[in-house]
Amino acid sequence: MATPLTPANLITALRAEGVDVVEVGSWRTHNRGTRGTGWGPVNGVMIHHTVTSGTDASVRICRDGYSGLPGPLCHAVADKAGRMHLVGHGRANHAGNGDPDVLAAVIREEKSLPAPRAASQDGNSRFYGIEAINLGDGKDPWPAAQLEAIARYTAAICRAHGWNQYSVLAHAEWQAGKIDPRGTLGTWRSTGH
Numbered sequence: 001m002a003t004p005l006t007p008a009n010l011i012t013a014l015r016a017e018g019v020d021v022v023e024v025g026s027w028r029t030h031n032r033g034t035r036g037t038g039w040g041p042v043n044g045v046m047i048h049h050t051v052t053s054g055t056d057a058s059v060r061i062c063r064d065g066y067s068g069l070p071g072p073l074c075h076a077v078a079d080k081a082g083r084m085h086l087v088g089h090g091r092a093n094h095a096g097n098g099d100p101d102v103l104a105a106v107i108r109e110e111k112s113l114p115a116p117r118a119a120s121q122d123g124n125s126r127f128y129g130i131e132a133i134n135l136g137d138g139k140d141p142w143p144a145a146q147l148e149a150i151a152r153y154t155a156a157i158c159r160a161h162g163w164n165q166y167s168v169l170a171h172a173e174w175q176a177g178k179i180d181p182r183g184t185l186g187t188w189r190s191t192g193h
């Protein structure tokens with residue numbers, strides 16, 4: 001359990017980890033406010049894929065959201081060139097409601113998570129979120145630079161909070177029926193990244 005990093009502390013941690021950061025507009029104050037259970041305490045970092053292509057369009061939708069789901073849809077967008085675009089800070093619409101048993105396992109930093117079944121735990125208050133630009137069709141490649149940026153971003157946050165790599169999870173591990181991130185990142189935990 002931890003208090004979320006301030007924007008300034010987040011930037012410091014990301015730069016120290018060698019993340020190529022792009023600050024998008026008013027990201028420091030762009031969030032969903034106190035809806036649901038607000039933001040924090042935070043317990044981990046969740047990885048998603050966008051099901052979009054093109055950096056500019058993907059960053060825009062992650063910042064602004066779309067009809068029916070207001071942005072931000074994550075905190076950082078990982079483009080294929082290895083840059084991390086910061087689009088929001090605070091509560092973001094990325095994790096939705098997931099399984100409280102999964103949250104408990106993440107808090108204990110267990111290597112294996114139970115399969116998600118329930119959808120009763122507000123995840124948007126508990127997780128930082130990365131959207132990786134990928135079509136999620138199992139064919140769209142995951143360039144090394146993009147994977148490196150995601151590894152550095154997650155490492156920076158985990159290090160700043162005193163967490164290990166098992167504080168990182170896939171959206172698919174949180175909510176039944178989700179498949180993201182599909183491809184290389186889908187095996188993130190089991191391969192010990």
Ligand SMILES: [Zn+2]
Binds near residue numbers: 049094171178
């Ligand atoms: Zn997702």
